[in-house]
Each structure stands twice: as structure tokens, then as C-alpha cells.
Amino acid sequence: MRAFTQHKGLVAPMDRSNVDTDLIIPKQFLKSIKRTGFGPNLFDPLRYLDEGQPGQDSSQRPLNTDFVLNQKRYSGASVLLARTNFGCGSSREHAPWALEDFGFRVIVAPSFADIFYNNCFKNGLLPVVLDEKIVDQLFIEAEASEGYELTVDLEANTVITPSGESFSFDVDGFRRHCLLNGLDDIGVTLEDADVIQHYEDARRKTAPWLFGAGQ
Amino acid sequence: MAGKTLYDKLWDDHLVKQRDDGSALIYIDRHLLHEVTSPQAFEGLRLANRKPWRIDANLATPDHNVPTTDRTMGIDGIVDPVSRIQVETLDSNCDEFGILEFKIKDQRQGIVHVIGPEQGATLPGMTIVCGDSHTSTHGAFGCLAHGIGTSEVEHVLATQCLVQQKIKNMLVKVNGQLGKGVTAKDAVLAIIGKIGTAGGSGHAIEFGGEAIQSLSMEGRMTVCNMAIEAGARVGMVAVDGTTIDYVKGRPFSPKGEAWNAAVAHWRTLHSDPSAEFDKVVELEGADIQPQVSWGTSPEMVANVAGQVPDPAKETDLIKREGLERALKYMGLLPNQLITDIKLDRIFIGSCTNSRIEDLRKAALVVKGRKVAGSLKQAMVVPGSGLVKLQAEAEGLDKIFLEAGLEWRDPGCSMCLAMNADKLGQGEHCASTSNRNFEGRQGFGGRTHLVSPAMAAAAAIAGHFVDVREMLN
Numbered sequence: 001m002r003a004f005t006q007h008k009g010l011v012a013p014m015d016r017s018n019v020d021t022d023l024i025i026p027k028q029f030l031k032s033i034k035r036t037g038f039g040p041n042l043f044d045p046l047r048y049l050d051e052g053q054p055g056q057d058s059s060q061r062p063l064n065t066d067f068v069l070n071q072k073r074y075s076g077a078s079v080l081l082a083r084t085n086f087g088c089g090s091s092r093e094h095a096p097w098a099l100e101d102f103g104f105r106v107i108v109a110p111s112f113a114d115i116f117y118n119n120c121f122k123n124g125l126l127p128v129v130l131d132e133k134i135v136d137q138l139f140i141e142a143e144a145s146e147g148y149e150l151t152v153d154l155e156a157n158t159v160i161t162p163s164g165e166s167f168s169f170d171v172d173g174f175r176r177h178c179l180l181n182g183l184d185d186i187g188v189t190l191e192d193a194d195v196i197q198h199y200e201d202a203r204r205k206t207a208p209w210l211f212g213a214g215q
Numbered sequence: 216m217a218g219k220t221l222y223d224k225l226w227d228d229h230l231v232k233q234r235d236d237g238s239a240l241i242y243i244d245r246h247l248l249h250e251v252t253s254p255q256a257f258e259g260l261r262l263a264n265r266k267p268w269r270i271d272a273n274l275a276t277p278d279h280n281v282p283t284t285d286r287t288m289g290i291d292g293i294v295d296p297v298s299r300i301q302v303e304t305l306d307s308n309c310d311e312f313g314i315l316e317f318k319i320k321d322q323r324q325g326i327v328h329v330i331g332p333e334q335g336a337t338l339p340g341m342t343i344v345c346g347d348s349h350t351s352t353h354g355a356f357g358c359l360a361h362g363i364g365t366s367e368v369e370h371v372l373a374t375q376c377l378v379q380q381k382i383k384n385m386l387v388k389v390n391g392q393l394g395k396g397v398t399a400k401d402a403v404l405a406i407i408g409k410i411g412t413a414g415g416s417g418h419a420i421e422f423g424g425e426a427i428q429s430l431s432m433e434g435r436m437t438v439c440n441m442a443i444e445a446g447a448r449v450g451m452v453a454v455d456g457t458t459i460d461y462v463k464g465r466p467f468s469p470k471g472e473a474w475n476a477a478v479a480h481w482r483t484l485h486s487d488p489s490a491e492f493d494k495v496v497e498l499e500g501a502d503i504q505p506q507v508s509w510g511t512s513p514e515m516v517a518n519v520a521g522q523v524p525d526p527a528k529e530t531d532l533i534k535r536e537g538l539e540r541a542l543k544y545m546g547l548l549p550n551q552l553i554t555d556i557k558l559d560r561i562f563i564g565s566c567t568n569s570r571i572e573d574l575r576k577a578a579l580v581v582k583g584r585k586v587a588g589s590l591k592q593a594m595v596v597p598g599s600g601l602v603k604l605q606a607e608a609e610g611l612d613k614i615f616l617e618a619g620l621e622w623r624d625p626g627c628s629m630c631l632a633m634n635a636d637k638l639g640q641g642e643h644c645a646s647t648s649n650r651n652f653e654g655r656q657g658f659g660g661r662t663h664l665v666s667p668a669m670a671a672a673a674a675i676a677g678h679f680v681d682v683r684e685m686l687n
């Protein structure tokens with residue numbers, strides 16, 4: 001996994017709460033058996049006026065010019081500013097895959113849905129939770145000034161605005177550690193293989209009915 | 216000292232290692248797999264040259280992409296080549312690693328959250344995960360069950376564990392009894408309407424109270440299934456006699472002496488009377504009316520006798536905008552009566568409501584009646600091959616067919632519309648599924664979430680009606 005230490009990037013404000021993962025990447029694209037290539041279909045129902053199909057050349061499709069990511073001033077954005085409960089709904093990891101593939105590295109919101117939040121960390125994408133009032137302020141600033149960038153520092157746990165104002169955020173220890181170092185968390189878990197084996201052996205004795213498939 | 220909640224007990228029971236940084240390794244007893252969220256996980260295993268940790272903990276089935284008509288051709292019957300490749304990939308991955316899979320032509324195939332309980336592969340006290348957010352369904356058995364992403368599917372395959380943070384405890388109590396004609400689906404929609412789609416975020420919800428305890432296992436599964444729509448990855452109901460009776464005699468259930476030992480343990484799977492919850496929400500069962508969702512989020516629900524809200528009355532600007540957007544997408548007017556919403560299609564199915572009891576309730580309503588001529592389609596999609604068999608043994612298929620509903624083969628079908636079953640643009644559907652998001656059942660499609668009985672009543676009327684008027 002790609003490590004994340006610090007990132008400075010253009011902010012795209014997406015002013016809508018409860019953005020669900022069906023909206024982030026709709027079902028027809030989940031038929032892929034790969035992890036990559038979802039970027040052109042990120043927010044497909046919002047970005048385009050027609051219904052997208054897998055394998056299609058998206059550069060020929062009619063764009064919804066009202067949608068934030070289609071506005072020229074936000075082209076190249078890598079920090080998504082969002083509203084409450086971002087990523088709710090389906091557990092599809094295709095959602096963070098699409099965000100990452102499109103070029104986002106950070107999502108800032110007042111709250112995230114649990115499964116989505118977790119999935120981001122597995123893909124080098126940093127979800128940052130900030131107080132709703134602060135997010136409101138960032139929305140106002142990002143919309144007011146073209147080229148508005150945020151610096152997100154995971155080592156210092158801070159988000160810094162162009163005027164130098166700094167807000168701190170929390171990320172729990174293990175996720176932070178894995179992301180900072182770009183660690184494969186399966187490898188980390190397997191360092192405890194003997195502890196897992198020990199637990200499993202004990203469980204086989206106390207709850208034998210949990211072992212062996214029925215037919 | 217306060218006692219333990221059910222969630223605390225399940226957590227402690229599966230704790231492999233508590234790490235200094237606050238994270239923990241939790242052991243996973245059962246891992247369910249389907250074709251959509253697993254291919255990249257198997258690929259990851261291969262690339263890292265890893266083997267599954269414990270084969271017998273896994274059970275797989277294709278459900279999202281399978282056609283719901285004519286299964287005689289098996290996998291060759293999947294017309295869309297991309298869908299077919301995904302199902303083939305699941306088959307070949309399971310074959311390669313020796314994982315038990317109910318393939319497309321197996322009578323036991325079905326929606327993953329229907330077949331687990333049906334087989335007894337879901338047992339009380341287990342930790343159960345699946346790359347699917349509706350894994351919360353299995354919490355109905357006093358399990359710690361939740362959806363995971365594909366990276367975690369790979370993690371569980373490789374290590375039999377997940378790295379977890381303990382979440383908070385929330386109790387949702389439904390007191391008293393539900394009224395006649397009011398079902399588990401109405402209860403859970405009313406709960407989501409009350410607490411909102413983020414109401415349970417960061418919490419494991421335990422559903423309790425008399426009305427929940429009085430539910431059948433099918434009803435409890437419907438409620439836990441939708442915990443995720445209230446933002447909670449985990450929904451649970453305590454184990455009682457209903458749970459144990461349901462589990463008994465199923466293919467994966469313990470037998471003989473092991474059964475007795477298991478039951479003794481299962482009897483302990485409830486919150487202690489002195490347990491404390493971080494959040495408690497109470498509803499009165501008698502107040503709950505049949506529910507219909509009118510918007511594009513499961514919290515946008517109303518009583519069937521109610522009306523679509525008026526955004527002009529909402530003072531919070533962000534909320535008002537959300538309401539306006541939802542009404543525009545749904546093609547509804549402020550203050551429109553719910554019973555005035557005309558329907559194009561009816562879908563009875565999905566992991567929320569495709570079990571035998573759901574089908575019985577729908578059949579009871581349509582028996583001896585005819586589907587409204589104004590509808591384009593009304594379909595019933597059983598949750599598994601075995602549910603289908605059971606329904607046919609009871610003659611339910613005939614009741615549906617005579618009334619003019621289609622009787623399909625098992626799968627996710629129009630819940631997500633990854634196969635050929637979908638809504639056309641602008642069409643309204645009364646659906647027993649769990650999500651009414653924009654485009655969920657087809658591009659531009661408009662979903663209204665209801666119970667199977669309410670969907671059946673709507674099929675007859677062509678618009679929403681209070682099913683209680685049709686039951687005597």
C-alpha cells in the first residue's frame with residue numbers, strides 16, 4: 001500500500017450529505033474483477049447525463065456541467081470536502097478504489113459511514129473527520145477562493161488552510177501506523193500467527209461445533 | 216460493577232489479542248463469500264503467495280449476478296459476459312482453494328444472507344463476516360456479524376482474524392406488541408425514520424423489547440438486516456428459545472452431545488440485566504404503522520396514511536435541499552398522499568424479505584385477487600432454492616401465479632439490479648428490499664421500501680394502500 005505522510009492538494013467541495021457508495025460507484029461497475037480502472041466512473045450518475053456502462057470510453061459521454069468535479073476550477077483536485085455520513089450504504093471497496101483512481105488522497109467530512117471509513121485506510125486514502133462547524137468554514141473558503149488548497153499532515157494530525165489556520169484530527173493508532181508506513185496489515189497480523197493458532201486450538205476444545213463444515 | 220452487553224460478551228469471547236495501540240485481533244468463525252466482493256481478495260492472496268487459514272470456516276455462493284429465470288443452462292444462462300466472468304471467477308477460486316460453494320445449479324444456492332441461517336452455517340455466538348454490508352442480518356442469532364470490504368475479505372481468508380476497534384453499545388427497544396398487519400419491516404423502517412441513517416454510526420445495536428422478542432427468526436433477520444441502514448454495522452438480538460428452535464436440525468448445526476454443550480453456551484448470549492448502554496432508544500410497538508419510504512434514503516419514510524413532507528417547512532437549509540433533491544428525483548410533490556403514489560413495478564425479494572415467512576405473508580394478501588392492470592410487472596424472487604422448494608410445497612407459487620405475479624429463481628435480483636432485473640427510468644417500484652438510493656434498482660428508477668404484505672397489497676391496488684384494509 002502507498003504510504004501517506006503529508007499531502008497538499010486542491011480542494012473540491014461536494015455539498016451533499018449522506019453520499020452513498022451506490023452514488024460513488026454504481027453497481028454496473030462492480031462486475032470488474034480488478035481493483036483498478038474505476039476512476040472514470042467515480043460519481044458516474046452525477047458526472048454524466050447518460051447511464052454509464054463498463055468498458056465504455058467515458059471521454060465521449062455528455063457531462064453534467066453543474067457537478068463540482070466537472071468544473072474547471074476543481075480539475076486536478078485531490079482533497080474532497082464532503083458532508084455528513086459520507087460513504088454510507090454498501091460495503092463495496094470499489095468506492096475508495098474509484099476515489100483513489102480518480103486522484104483523491106484525502107476526504108474531509110464531519111462524519112463517515114463505518115465500513116467506508118475503514119476501507120479507505122486499506123487503500124492509502126485518508127478520511128479526516130473534522131467538526132461540522134469547521135467543515136462549514138472550509139466549504140465557504142473553498143468556494144470563495146479559486147485554487148484553494150489544504151495541507152493534510154498525518155504525522156502531525158493536522159489540516160492546514162492557506163491562511164495558516166490549523167485544525168487537528170484524530171486517527172486511531174493502528175490505522176495511522178499502517179498508513180504512515182504503507183504497511184500491509186495482513187503481514188502485520190501474521191506476525192501473531194502463533195497467538196491466533198493458540199486461540200483457535202483452545203476454541204476447538206471449548207466450542208467444537210464451530211469447526212468442520214456440515215453437509 | 217455493570218454487567219456485560221451481548222456485544223461485550225461476543226467481543227470478549229473472540230478476542231485473540233489486545234494490542235497496545237487500542238486495536239484488537241478478533242477471531243472470525245464464519246466467512247461468507249459471494250462473487251462481487253471476493254475476486255480481488257483471492258487475487259491478493261495469490262499475489263502474496265498466501266493460503267487460506269481455515270478452509271472450513273468459509274462458505275460461498277453466487278447471488279448478485281445470477282439470472283432469476285431459467286436456471287437449466289447454469290452459468291451459460293448468464294447473458295452478460297462480464298457478469299458471467301465474475302461468477303466463473305468465484306467458482307474457480309473456490310475450486311482452487313477447496314472452499315465449499317453452492318454453485319448456480321445447486322438447490323442450496325441463494326442470497327448469501329438467506330443461505331447461511333438456512334444451512335445452520337450461522338450459529339448463535341459466532342463472529343460472521345462477509346464482503347457485504349447486510350451481513351448484519353446474522354446478528355438475529357446473537358452473532359457478532361458485519362460487512363467488510365474486499366481488503367478485509369483477503370485479511371480474513373489469510374488470517375482468520377480482523378483488526379478491530381471496539382465500538383459503542385446501543386439498545387433499540389420496541390415495547391409492547393406490533394399491531395395486526397404491522398411487521399418487522401415496518402418496525403425497522405420506523406426505527407430508521409426515528410434515529411436516521413447515521414443514528415447507529417459507531418455503535419453495535421441490540422434490538423430488544425417485547426415486540427422484538429415476539430418476532431420469528433425471519434422477522435429478527437429483517438430487523439438486523441437493516442441495522443446498516445441506520446448506520447450500524449452490527450445489529451443483534453439476544454438468543455432465546457425461538458433462536459434455538461430455528462437452529463435445531465439444520466445441516467451445519469451441531470448434533471448429539473455437541474448440541475447440548477452448544478445450547479448451554481447459547482443460553483448465556485444476552486445482555487446482563489445490569490449492563491449499561493451508551494445510547495438507548497425506545498419505541499412503542501402499538502404506535503408503529505405500516506411504513507412506506509418516499510425518498511432516496513431509508514430514513515425518508517412515512518406512515519401509509521401519511522404524506523410526502525413539504526421542504527418549505529424545513530428550517531435547516533442543508534436538510535431542505537436534501538428533501539427538495541429527493542422529491543425531484545422521486546417525481547413527487549410536497550404534501551402528496553402516500554396512497555396517491557402510482558406504481559409501475561412490484562418487487563418482493565432481497566435478503567431483507569425473501570424468506571418463507573415473507574412469501575407466506577405476501578401470498579395471504581394476493582390470494583384470490585388479481586394484480587392491477589396498470590402495473591408493468593410484479594415479481595416474487597425467493598431468497599434461496601430451498602425457500603423456493605418450500606414455497607412450492609405449500610402452493611404459494613400457484614397463488615402468486617394465479618394473481619398475476621411472476622415466480623422467479625433465487626438471487627439478489629432487482630434489489631441491486633446487477634442482473635437483468637431492473638427498473639426503467641422514472642418508474643416507481645414498491646420493493647421489499649433495503650435501499651432506496653438513487654439508481655439503486657436501475658438508472659433513474661424510484662424505489663419505495665415496504666414490507667412484503669404492503670408490497671402485495673400495492674400489487675393488487677396499483678398504488679399504495681394500507682394492507683390492514685385487505686386482511687380480515
Ligand code: SF4
Binds near residue numbers: 347349626627
Ligand atoms: S439482496 Fe440486495 S442487499 Fe441483499 S445481498 Fe443481495 S444485493 Fe445486497
